[in-house]
Amino acid sequence: VSTAGDSLETRRVVLGFQDAEDLGPPDLPTEPVPLNMGPSHPAMHGTVRMVLEVEGERISSADIQIGYLHRCFEKESENATWTQIFPYTDRLNYISPMLNNVGYALAVEQLLGIEKKIPERAQFIRVIVGEVSRICDHLTCLGASAMELGAFTVFLYALKAREWLFELLEEVCGARLTSTYCRIGGLAYDLPEGFDAKLRDILARTRIVMSDIGKLLERNRIFRDRMDGIGIITQADALAYGITGPVGRSTGLAYDVRKDHPYLVYDRFDFDVPVGSVGDNFDRYAVRVEEIVQSMRILDQALAQIPAGPVLLQDPRIALPPKSETYNSIEAMIAHFKLIMDGIHVPPGEVYSFTEAGNGELGFYIVSDGTGRPWKCRVRPPCFSATAVLGKVLPGLFIADVVPTFGMINMIGGECDR
Amino acid sequence: MSDSGPTKLSPAQADLRGSPAPEMVTVVIDGQSHQFPKGTVLLEACNAVGAEVPFFCYHAGLSSPAVCRQCLVDVKGQPKPVPSCYTPVADKMEVATKSPRALDVRRQMLEFTLVNHPIDCPICDKAGECLLQKHYFDWDAKFARNDGIKVKKQKVVDVGPHIVLDQERCILCTRCIRVCDEVAQTHQLEMAQRGDREVLTTAPGHKLDNPYSLNTVDVCPVGALTAKDFRFAMRAWELYTMPSVCPGCATGCNIEVQHSRGQVYRLVPRVNPAVNKHWMCDEGRFTYKRAQTERLVAPLSAGMPVDWDRALDDAGRALSAVLASRPNQVGVVFNAQSTNEDLYALARLAFDHLHIGKAYIAGLDQGWHDDILVSADKNPNTAGAMAIGAGRLRSLLDLANDLKAGAVTALIVVGTRGVLGAGDATRTALPLERLQALIAIGTHRDAVVAAAHVALPLAEWTEADGTFTNRLGMVQRVRAAVPAAGDSLPGWEILSHLARKLGATMEYFEAKAVFTEARQKLPFMKEADWGRPMLPVQLRFANSRG
Numbered sequence: 001v002s003t004a005g006d007s008l009e010t011r012r013v014v015l016g017f018q019d020a021e022d023l024g025p026p027d028l029p030t031e032p033v034p035l036n037m038g039p040s041h042p043a044m045h046g047t048v049r050m051v052l053e054v055e056g057e058r059i060s061s062a063d064i065q066i067g068y069l070h071r072c073f074e075k076e077s078e079n080a081t082w083t084q085i086f087p088y089t090d091r092l093n094y095i096s097p098m099l100n101n102v103g104y105a106l107a108v109e110q111l112l113g114i115e116k117k118i119p120e121r122a123q124f125i126r127v128i129v130g131e132v133s134r135i136c137d138h139l140t141c142l143g144a145s146a147m148e149l150g151a152f153t154v155f156l157y158a159l160k161a162r163e164w165l166f167e168l169l170e171e172v173c174g175a176r177l178t179s180t181y182c183r184i185g186g187l188a189y190d191l192p193e194g195f196d197a198k199l200r201d202i203l204a205r206t207r208i209v210m211s212d213i214g215k216l217l218e219r220n221r222i223f224r225d226r227m228d229g230i231g232i233i234t235q236a237d238a239l240a241y242g243i244t245g246p247v248g249r250s251t252g253l254a255y256d257v258r259k260d261h262p263y264l265v266y267d268r269f270d271f272d273v274p275v276g277s278v279g280d281n282f283d284r285y286a287v288r289v290e291e292i293v294q295s296m297r298i299l300d301q302a303l304a305q306i307p308a309g310p311v312l313l314q315d316p317r318i319a320l321p322p323k324s325e326t327y328n329s330i331e332a333m334i335a336h337f338k339l340i341m342d343g344i345h346v347p348p349g350e351v352y353s354f355t356e357a358g359n360g361e362l363g364f365y366i367v368s369d370g371t372g373r374p375w376k377c378r379v380r381p382p383c384f385s386a387t388a389v390l391g392k393v394l395p396g397l398f399i400a401d402v403v404p405t406f407g408m409i410n411m412i413g414g415e416c417d418r
Numbered sequence: 419m420s421d422s423g424p425t426k427l428s429p430a431q432a433d434l435r436g437s438p439a440p441e442m443v444t445v446v447i448d449g450q451s452h453q454f455p456k457g458t459v460l461l462e463a464c465n466a467v468g469a470e471v472p473f474f475c476y477h478a479g480l481s482s483p484a485v486c487r488q489c490l491v492d493v494k495g496q497p498k499p500v501p502s503c504y505t506p507v508a509d510k511m512e513v514a515t516k517s518p519r520a521l522d523v524r525r526q527m528l529e530f531t532l533v534n535h536p537i538d539c540p541i542c543d544k545a546g547e548c549l550l551q552k553h554y555f556d557w558d559a560k561f562a563r564n565d566g567i568k569v570k571k572q573k574v575v576d577v578g579p580h581i582v583l584d585q586e587r588c589i590l591c592t593r594c595i596r597v598c599d600e601v602a603q604t605h606q607l608e609m610a611q612r613g614d615r616e617v618l619t620t621a622p623g624h625k626l627d628n629p630y631s632l633n634t635v636d637v638c639p640v641g642a643l644t645a646k647d648f649r650f651a652m653r654a655w656e657l658y659t660m661p662s663v664c665p666g667c668a669t670g671c672n673i674e675v676q677h678s679r680g681q682v683y684r685l686v687p688r689v690n691p692a693v694n695k696h697w698m699c700d701e702g703r704f705t706y707k708r709a710q711t712e713r714l715v716a717p718l719s720a721g722m723p724v725d726w727d728r729a730l731d732d733a734g735r736a737l738s739a740v741l742a743s744r745p746n747q748v749g750v751v752f753n754a755q756s757t758n759e760d761l762y763a764l765a766r767l768a769f770d771h772l773h774i775g776k777a778y779i780a781g782l783d784q785g786w787h788d789d790i791l792v793s794a795d796k797n798p799n800t801a802g803a804m805a806i807g808a809g810r811l812r813s814l815l816d817l818a819n820d821l822k823a824g825a826v827t828a829l830i831v832v833g834t835r836g837v838l839g840a841g842d843a844t845r846t847a848l849p850l851e852r853l854q855a856l857i858a859i860g861t862h863r864d865a866v867v868a869a870a871h872v873a874l875p876l877a878e879w880t881e882a883d884g885t886f887t888n889r890l891g892m893v894q895r896v897r898a899a900v901p902a903a904g905d906s907l908p909g910w911e912i913l914s915h916l917a918r919k920l921g922a923t924m925e926y927f928e929a930k931a932v933f934t935e936a937r938q939k940l941p942f943m944k945e946a947d948w949g950r951p952m953l954p955v956q957l958r959f960a961n962s963r964g
Contacts, residue, residue, distance in 0.1 A: 316555075316561065321561065327537070329561065329562035330535045330537050330539075334551045335559065336539075337545060341545075341655050341958060342555075342958065345555075
């Protein structure tokens with residue numbers, strides 16, 4: 001689906017849809033009614049509370065209250081060694097933990113000044129698992145949002161494909177969600193045997209799934225009626241709120257960290273950044289569908305180019321020595337001990353490092369005081385600003401529109417609330 | 419450990435090292451020009467200005483034999499790197515601590531030291547606060563190039579009543595030998611054999627049993643000497659540390675209370691050039707044990723555990739009855755074990771509010787002493803108690819006589835330790851059973867508490883904030899490190915509650931308020947400093963943060 005340049009009207013004409021007659025409000029006395037959605041609501045796939053004020057079916061104001069999944073990530077990090085923070089980052093955007101792992105590792109590596117020394121194979125693997133995670137992230141968002149609009153089949157299809165990918169990631173790191181796969185200086189371990197062939201096979205099958213999903217949704221009158229022209233975010237708002245990622249791109253902002261500030265080996269791959277034209281729910285859907293396609297392109301190229309070699313920096317001050325060394329030499333034993341108990345000694349300084357996560361620019365602002373743990377570890381969660389704009393977008397919509405709009409924002413509690 | 423980090427040489431310390439009016443010399447260290455008093459050791463000079471130089475055998479409180487060769491630096495004009503711990507600074511000296519050659523020889527020395535070092539970190543008590551680990555990580559960080567068989571030595575040698583020696587871990591720095599020679603002034607340890615078979619040992623038939631033997635464990639840079647008391651009890655890096663003062667005698671050695679999860683695991687000396695330098699005695703190290711056993715954890719009324727309200731009511735009623743009818747028959751017992759704050763609060767209550775005339779002083783008996791650190795007075799705060807009592811305190815012998823004569827029928831005891839001592843006939847003869855009201859505020863379930871009509875649980879020195887006045891008249895701060903046992907409270911707080919029951923207005927809400935008031939009223943506390951509030955620091959991160 002190419003959405004570039006289409007206006008809403010042309011799109012609807014092309015599809016042959018007709019608007020329902022707007023009869024206008026009946027002439028009855030009404031008064032505003034407060035309505036709570038969430039924090040626990042079947043159609044809210046995140047713990048968030050929305051205090052709506054409705055006039056009939058129409059929303060007149062919306063107060064978005066986040067924080068129900070606050071886990072003190074940033075404060076906890078100040079009491080964990082640099083390496084112990086990886087499990088915490090898994091729980092940020094828990095649909096794509098690999099991307100969080102990579103984002104955090106890159107920030108610390110930049111502070112250590114070793115970003116150029118990371119073995120090339122590790123950089124490729126980080127791209128590969130990251131893009132697989134991105135596909136998982138988008139599949140979840142699309143499937144769940146479609147289900148909330150009644151398209152349960154789409155949900156099952158999308159999650160079937162996601163499950164293939166999760167199983168593959170499980171082979172890589174031992175867990176579907178709690179990956180903790182990255183380390184400062186590289187990766188915990190290499191890819192498993194036969195990963196290459198398995199991923200290609202899964203990608204081929206996922207392409208069929210994506211095609212099925214497209215057929216089920218894109219000419220579906222119910223789906224289009226509830227997506228087209230609903231929840232429009234203007235480009236100016238996106239800029240003002242600092243919205244990035246698929247939501248930002250749906251407004252026509254062609255900002256993608258992988259393209260604009262390439263990290264790892266992204267500058268070696270040929271891929272496009274899809275943008276929307278209207279900034280409505282359907283654009284966000286379409287951008288995500290296209291991003292899955294682009295991620296697959298990156299994966300194909302990465303699998304073709306990946307070199308052999310180590311996946312972890314060989315430096316006893318940064319990476320754990322191999323176990324055979326640890327058990328048999330005092331040097332490696334001490335290095336192991338110091339890394340586990342004291343943590344890596346990151347030189348004093350501060351860094352803001354950002355990557356393209358599933359929902360947009362995931363930033364880590366880290367301050368080190370030279371000890372084995374961060375003095376400050378701040379996260380810029382991409383879906384935070386996208387969730388913030390809901391308070392502006394929702395007024396004027398129907399109550400039923402909250403569900404697809406919120407779904408397409410893809411607020412992930414773990415990431416937004418930290 | 420506090421004494422193994424880099425030394426910052428303050429002018430006061432330089433004075434103590436023997437140059438009252440120092441002549442200054444100019445030394446260039448790593449391109450930066452600095453001024454030092456003449457005679458300063460180069461190693462101390464480098465570390466004082468941040469040009470860190472590693473070392474094993476050097477110790478700020480001991481002589482330097484320059485045996486470990488870990489502190490080698492390049493000095494311009496010298497053909498070979500020189501041991502900085504053995505070289506005094508000289509005028510116009512140019513030193514390079516980070517020259518490629520200096521870094522390389524130090525790295526090679528570390529590699530050499532590690533050749534025969536056992537792979538013991540996981541089972542070694544010193545791991546986490548080990549200088550060898552620290553220096554390897556900071557200065558070497560290369561993988562082993564040698565996979566030969568390590569030289570085997572004796573692993574568990576019982577060298578003394580408090581200490582176990584592991585000869586394989588020893589890096590032959592001789593710090594422990596010098597502690598015995600220079601601090602304890604007894605030669606109990608020695609090197610034997612040569613080359614890679616050289617070992618630390620005691621002479622046949624001799625033991626490492628001097629009263630300062632545990633200082634060897636503190637100065638040991640590795641896990642060769644370990645304390646039996648702390649061995650395998652706790653991982654060092656899990657401990658939190660809090661500065662405090664040893665309550666073992668009137669010397670008031672500065673210590674760190676190292677604790678975890680509400681339990682104290684060890685006491686180690688804290689550097690104070692004016693009191694204890696780097697050391698403390700073995701006896702002082704075990705003073706924490708008493709605070710963890712046989713504690714009185716709840717108020718008792720007529721021997722039954724009750725809540726605080728009930729106990730204070732009962733105490734107030736019993737005392738009020740005697741105070742109303744026979745006010746001159748009420749006595750109070752001060753204790754030289756208490757902090758200045760507890761003593762001051764008691765003095766306020768007894769003398770200013772209740773106008774009690776009969777006051778006595780209790781405390782532990784005199785004991786053994788030496789000319790090094792140990793004082794004969796086994797109470798940490800005799801000086802403070804005497805100053806606060808201001809001549810009004812009489813001995814326990816007088817109390818015994820007053821009790822026998824019926825001149826005292828109600829007694830408030832704040833701090834029951836040493837009131838009934840086994841070694842002193844007059845004390846065991848205290849006829850406490852004759853009292854109509856005995857209010858005992860004590861830490862332990864002892865005989866005074868057993869005889870008391872109302873017993874109130876008192877926080878120990880590891881659990882309460884306060885100050886002790888040592889034999890030199892120095893007011894030193896004691897800090898609460900662990901939560902108080904059971905329901906026990908600091909003495910000043912208990913007295914504050916009791917005062918309310920007796921109709922006196924004496925309200926204190928924190929120890930600092932008592933201290934501040936006492937400082938205004940008592941001349942000996944004029945110079946005292948409460949210090950800043952402090953959170954316990956975990957040793958794991960203490961090397962680089964704190």
